[in-house]
Amino acid sequence: MIWPIGEIDDLRRLRVLAAAIPGAMYVETDLPARFDDVWQVLGDLERALPGLVPDVRSVRVTEQHGERFRAMIRGRSGLRAPFDGILRPGWCLMQSRFVSFGIAVAPDGDGTRLGYMSGFRFPGMRILGPLLVPANRLLGRVVVRRFITRFDRDGDSGGRPM
Amino acid sequence: MLDDQRAESATAGPVRVPDATIRSAQRGDLIALHDLLEAITPYVRRLCWPIALQDAPDATQETLIVVLRKLGTLREPAALFGWVRVIAVREAVRVARQSSRTAPAELIELPAPDDPALTADIRDVLNRLSPEHRAVLTLRDLEGLDERAAGEMLGVPAGTVRSRLFRARESFRRAWRTEGGDR
Numbered sequence: 001m002i003w004p005i006g007e008i009d010d011l012r013r014l015r016v017l018a019a020a021i022p023g024a025m026y027v028e029t030d031l032p033a034r035f036d037d038v039w040q041v042l043g044d045l046e047r048a049l050p051g052l053v054p055d056v057r058s059v060r061v062t063e064q065h066g067e068r069f070r071a072m073i074r075g076r077s078g079l080r081a082p083f084d085g086i087l088r089p090g091w092c093l094m095q096s097r098f099v100s101f102g103i104a105v106a107p108d109g110d111g112t113r114l115g116y117m118s119g120f121r122f123p124g125m126r127i128l129g130p131l132l133v134p135a136n137r138l139l140g141r142v143v144v145r146r147f148i149t150r151f152d153r154d155g156d157s158g159g160r161p162m
Numbered sequence: 163m164l165d166d167q168r169a170e171s172a173t174a175g176p177v178r179v180p181d182a183t184i185r186s187a188q189r190g191d192l193i194a195l196h197d198l199l200e201a202i203t204p205y206v207r208r209l210c211w212p213i214a215l216q217d218a219p220d221a222t223q224e225t226l227i228v229v230l231r232k233l234g235t236l237r238e239p240a241a242l243f244g245w246v247r248v249i250a251v252r253e254a255v256r257v258a259r260q261s262s263r264t265a266p267a268e269l270i271e272l273p274a275p276d277d278p279a280l281t282a283d284i285r286d287v288l289n290r291l292s293p294e295h296r297a298v299l300t301l302r303d304l305e306g307l308d309e310r311a312a313g314e315m316l317g318v319p320a321g322t323v324r325s326r327l328f329r330a331r332e333s334f335r336r337a338w339r340t341e342g343g344d345r
Contacts, residue, residue: 020230095192
């Protein structure tokens with residue numbers, strides 16, 4: 001007997017993670033570029049993340065084993081932190097001791113749908129989370145604008161850090 | 163992909179999730195949460211699709227959210243998939259009932275064999291059952307549960323499940339046989 005079954009896309013998976021992480025910020029937007037072009041840019045973390053992810057000045061991938069990797073991220077404040085991550089087409093998760101973020105993209109017609117999530121890993125986020133809603137809303141708008149700007153170039157899907 | 167319906171064998175069982183992964187996920191470790199999602203999503207999809215049908219992506223998403231949010235209450239890692247199954251069936255029925263107000267609340271009579279609406283698609287057959295009947299059928303035929311276990315999961319007495327199961331399986335068999343005869 002064959003029963004019906006289907007897939008869920010990576011944006012739904014990221015929504016699930018965002019809903020499960022107390023105080024997480026989650027936004028979605030449409031990018032005016034094809035999935036392959038978008039991922040060609042985003043998949044190159046060292047070049048893509050600075051300028052897109054808030055407070056990331058540089059990224060250096062130090063280890064990679066299949067989909068898993070470790071990277072050293074330096075922030076604009078000068079602080080450095082090691083991040084563990086998962087990277088595969090359309091899906092990137094990264095976390096340090098105190099911060100986590102994720103990116104999911106999926107084809108959507110001629111364009112691409114993007115989901116972005118970020119959150120803190122402090123104790124007490126379940127209580128503090130609601131207080132972060134206004135800041136998250138603002139941060140979400142900033143992130144969406146950055147991603148759209150990166151890919152909203154005529155015939156040029158980006159590739160250069162802002 | 164979302165809405166990319168495809169037939170898939172229903173025999174694939176749950177995979178083993180290391181206890182350490184579950185413990186780390188309970189502490190909010192993102193990578194462990196990812197690993198847990200990877201492990202349970204195929205199982206959740208397998209349960210949600212036959213019950214929630216066109217609403218299955220929503221049902222799957224809602225199930226996974228409930229699972230991750232309540233993960234801290236799971237004391238015994240070995241009970242993971244049984245616990246997930248309860249949540250998946252409840253969420254699939256809830257989502258299907260909520261959105262498909264035009265669907266039959268109770269089992270309806272299947273159309274005559276020459277009804278053109280009856281196509282050679284198992285989805286159509288499932289579509290003719292209420293979400294609860296689909297849940298009973300799924301629990302019995304995919305999960306191998308007996309009436310008592312299915313009743314506990316659906317929150318109804320075993321006798322009710324037995325009658326639902328009888329009617330669901332009868333209708334299902336008739337419809338399936340009818341479709342098979344048309345091929």
